Amino acid sequence: MIWVSWRQHRSQAIVGLGLICAFAVYGLVLGLQMRTSFSNNNLATCLAHSLGASCLNSVASFDNRFGSLVNIGFYAVLLLLPGLIGAVVGATVLGRELEMGTWRLAWSQTVPRTRWLIVQLAVAATGLIVLGAVITLIITWYRAPMDRLTGHFVHNAYDYEGLVFTAYILFAFGLAVLAGQLLRRSIPAMLAALVPWVAVRLVVEFAIRPHFMTPLRFVDHCSNGCIGGGNSIVDVPPVTGHLGDLLVGNGATNAYQPASRFWEFQSIEAGIFVALTLAVLGVTVWLVHRRGT
Amino acid sequence: MTHDDTGGGPALRTAGLGKRYGHVWGLRDCTLTVPAGAIVGLVGPNGAGKTTLLEMIIGLLKPSEGQIEVFGRTAQANTAQTLARVGYVAQNRPLYPDFSVADMFHLGQAMNPNWDMNMAAARMEALDVPLKRKVKALSGGQQAQVSLAMALAKRAPLLVLDEPVASLDPVARLEFMREVMAQAADGGYTVILASHVVSELERFCDFLVVLAHGHAQLIGPVDELLGEHQLLTVPRTTPDADLPGTAIHRTDSDRHSSVVLRTSPATPATRAHPGWQTESVGFEQLVLAYLQRPAKGANSSNPARGAEPSGPTTKVMSR
Numbered sequence: 001m002i003w004v005s006w007r008q009h010r011s012q013a014i015v016g017l018g019l020i021c022a023f024a025v026y027g028l029v030l031g032l033q034m035r036t037s038f039s040n041n042n043l044a045t046c047l048a049h050s051l052g053a054s055c056l057n058s059v060a061s062f063d064n065r066f067g068s069l070v071n072i073g074f075y076a077v078l079l080l081l082p083g084l085i086g087a088v089v090g091a092t093v094l095g096r097e098l099e100m101g102t103w104r105l106a107w108s109q110t111v112p113r114t115r116w117l118i119v120q121l122a123v124a125a126t127g128l129i130v131l132g133a134v135i136t137l138i139i140t141w142y143r144a145p146m147d148r149l150t151g152h153f154v155h156n157a158y159d160y161e162g163l164v165f166t167a168y169i170l171f172a173f174g175l176a177v178l179a180g181q182l183l184r185r186s187i188p189a190m191l192a193a194l195v196p197w198v199a200v201r202l203v204v205e206f207a208i209r210p211h212f213m214t215p216l217r218f219v220d221h222c223s224n225g226c227i228g229g230g231n232s233i234v235d236v237p238p239v240t241g242h243l244g245d246l247l248v249g250n251g252a253t254n255a256y257q258p259a260s261r262f263w264e265f266q267s268i269e270a271g272i273f274v275a276l277t278l279a280v281l282g283v284t285v286w287l288v289h290r291r292g293t
Numbered sequence: 294m295t296h297d298d299t300g301g302g303p304a305l306r307t308a309g310l311g312k313r314y315g316h317v318w319g320l321r322d323c324t325l326t327v328p329a330g331a332i333v334g335l336v337g338p339n340g341a342g343k344t345t346l347l348e349m350i351i352g353l354l355k356p357s358e359g360q361i362e363v364f365g366r367t368a369q370a371n372t373a374q375t376l377a378r379v380g381y382v383a384q385n386r387p388l389y390p391d392f393s394v395a396d397m398f399h400l401g402q403a404m405n406p407n408w409d410m411n412m413a414a415a416r417m418e419a420l421d422v423p424l425k426r427k428v429k430a431l432s433g434g435q436q437a438q439v440s441l442a443m444a445l446a447k448r449a450p451l452l453v454l455d456e457p458v459a460s461l462d463p464v465a466r467l468e469f470m471r472e473v474m475a476q477a478a479d480g481g482y483t484v485i486l487a488s489h490v491v492s493e494l495e496r497f498c499d500f501l502v503v504l505a506h507g508h509a510q511l512i513g514p515v516d517e518l519l520g521e522h523q524l525l526t527v528p529r530t531t532p533d534a535d536l537p538g539t540a541i542h543r544t545d546s547d548r549h550s551s552v553v554l555r556t557s558p559a560t561p562a563t564r565a566h567p568g569w570q571t572e573s574v575g576f577e578q579l580v581l582a583y584l585q586r587p588a589k590g591a592n593s594s595n596p597a598r599g600a601e602p603s604g605p606t607t608k609v610m611s612r
Contacts, residue, residue: 004400011391100390104383108351109404110447112371116404289371 001111005123012089016131024138031142034066038145047148047243059149070146071156078139080194082132082165083201086172087193089128093120094288095180095189114289121177121281128173132166139165151244152262155205162263163270171273172197174280181284204272210248212268215255302365304329304451304483305350310359312345318507319345323359325502325512327485329450332477334494334515335487336580337504343487344384346504347455350485351379363451377407380444380482384455386437390429394422394439398446405447413446434465441469445476452477452484458493470497495576503580506588515576522579525552526570542582553582 006013038044043062046055094117097103107113140161147157159165176193183189244259257265303326310323320342327333337343348354349361352368352375361368368375388397394417402408417424422435431439437457444452454473458466474497477484488494494501501518503511511518525536529550533540538556553574574582 001403004403007392007396007400008389100387101383101385102387102389104353104381105387105389105443107353107371108376108379108381108383109401110373110377110406111404112373112376114371 001116001119002123005120008120009089009092009124009127012092013127016085016127020131020134020138023135027138027142030066030069031144034062034070034142034145037062037065038148043145044148062145063149066146070143078160080198081135082168083172083194083197085131086128086169086174087176087190087197089124090173090176090193091180091186091189093117093124093177093180094284095176095183095186098180098184099186113291114285117285117288121285125170125173128169129166132169136161136165148243151259153244153246153257153259153265158262158265159205162266164266164273167270167273167277168197168201170277171200171280174277174284178280178284178287181287200276204269208272209265209269210246210257212265213257213261215248215257217254218256302329303327303362304331304364305485306362307350308360310346310349310361311357312342312349312354313357318357320349320504320507323504323509325509327483327500329364329483330481331483331500331514332474332498333483333485333500333502334498335485335502335504336489336491336494336584338584341504342507343504344455347381347453347485347487350451351381351453352376377405377447378449378451380447380449380452382437382440382444382452382454382457385459386440386457388428388436388439391427393425393427394431395424397428397439397443398424401443401446407448409446409448413442416442416445432465433461434468437461437465437469438472441472441476445480445482450482452482454484455487456489457486458488458490466493473497491577491580494580501580503583505584505586510583510586511579518579519574519576521555522574522582523554523556524572524574524578525554526550526572527552527566528568542585553578 041055041058041062043055043058046058094103097106106116109116143157143161147161150157152158152161159168172193175197176189179189179192180186183192244262246257246259248255248257305325305327307326308324311321312319323342323346335343335346345354349356349370350363350368352370352372355370363375363378366374366378368378389400392400398410398413401413402410414424416438420435420438422431422438428436428439441454441457444454452473457473458469461469470493473484473486476482486494486498495515499515501511501513501515502509513521522541523538526549527536529545529548531550533543533552536552536554538554541553541555543550543552
């Protein structure tokens with residue numbers, strides 16, 4: 001049974017592997033350039049001592065050179081990427097079977113359809129977890145120098161370094177599997193899955209994430225200007241004085257999430273998306289079971 | 294090859310079988326018994342409930358009411374025991390286009406405990422279908438043979454074929470049906486063949502089931518059914534009630550009417566009315582007569598044709 005699922009997703013796996021290879025080459029080239037530039041300007045020492053205040057020009061030139069490559073590129077391409085990956089794979093699981101009529105072949109063999117579906121889901125999800133983890137590792141590696149300037153809580157780092165990227169893929173996958181069952185078409189299922197996926201992503205990212213844990217309070221001691229304050233080159237909230245802290249509501253309430261909570265936040269958010277995925281897939285398995293009854 | 298689990302009883306028995314989709318009945322009150330070894334022709338217009346009936350027999354669909362027994366055991370939808378007992382070639386003969394023939398058989402092996410790989414491979418060799426070729430590169434006839442091989446290699450005693458030769462060219466149709474008949478004879482399969490092509494059913498089937506309006510209209514061995522019906526030509530003025538049997542379908546011309554009549558053996562039509570002309574009815578005429586029969590309830594609007602036939606025989610279903 002596992003072989004059957006693997007064989008059905010083989011061409012997708014090959015495309016996925018190709019995607020990873022191309023992305024790894026891009027990451028390697030960009031990562032090496034950033035590392036070279038970073039060490040040539042002695043940015044590490046400067047950042048460690050003064051959070052960049054003593055080397056504003058070097059920080060600025062590094063940011064100018066690489067900022068758009070790693071940040072704008074992220075917004076344009078990578079924001080939708082996990083959704084697309086998950087939706088493409090998910091839409092084939094039921095959507096394509098129902099569209100092509102092959103469900104009659106698959107479900108009339110000596111394997112009850114619910115078992116068939118669970119194996120299909122397990123095999124596809126395993127592949128997606130591996131894919132998500134590898135992409136996460138590549139991004140985390142090549143972005144590392146930039147993260148020294150920004151911390152990990154900024155959207156461009158947080159969404160791609162850690163657990164959430166893979167969880168986003170799984171959620172899109174689950175939605176597309178369900179949409180395939182409901183729409184009985186693969187392409188419409190793919191598109192239909194992306195709409196709720198983007199909506200939930202944005203709501204979680206902007207409305208819920210800042211409140212995963214009770215924020216800490218800071219005393220605003222920066223009315224007279226702080227280190228790095230005003231130039232916004234280094235993403236250190238000037239008021240807290242720590243790289244990578246996340247201000248809640250732009251700091252208006254004097255609340256922030258400290259950078260040290262990164263992995264707790266990642267776990268909470270990944271947990272949310274995995275739970276949503278399991279719920280959606282549970283509904284799908286139930287619907288498929290009920291279809292024949 | 295013999296099937297040890299066929300027992301001595303009928304291959305298929307359904308009682309009061311029905312399937313409802315929302316408020317609409319796709320099939321209702323279907324009671325039939327198919328003897329083991331029969332080649333059953335299942336005929337009916339689109340939407341008559343053929344695929345619904347077949348999917349319930351296979352175990353893809355759970356009946357809303359009634360029972361199905363396949364070789365004496367109650368069929369339960371979506372269970373391995375039930376699925377294992379029926380080999381199925383679905384409508385449009387679905388296969389995975391980017392699988393090779395060998396991949397398809399590998400799938401069959403992975404998903405069926407009794408899979409006969411040697412048989413499947415030998416059949417492809419005999420038919421000159423290369424195992425390494427992708428399904429999408431095969432001709433329609435070859436794809437149909439792959440589908441048939443998959444249904445046969447499952448080693449299930451009942452073979453269900455839903456429009457298996459639709460969209461095939463005449464030669465491929467013939468070759469396909471020849472394979473089915475040869476396998477049925479060799480392996481002792483019971484075959485249920487749904488088709489729109491009445492001439493094909495006539496050629497191959499020894500048992501007939503006509504479905505229309507979600508009901509089984511006619512069920513029985515072909516020989517018996519042909520013996521029980523006559524084509525009768527009577528003056529146009531003769532009401533249905535005077536006919537020595539049940540008028541199934543009546544065609545009126547200027548002066549005469551020709552009636553497909555279900556007779557009772559005790560009262561031959563010709564004896565009572567020497568002026569009437571009787572002929573034996575052909576297979577296709579018989580099928581068409583039942584297919585053209587109006588739905589139940591529509592008859593009452595046409596009193597000249599007589600009321601609903603009284604006392605239907607046990608094999609003609611009525612509500």
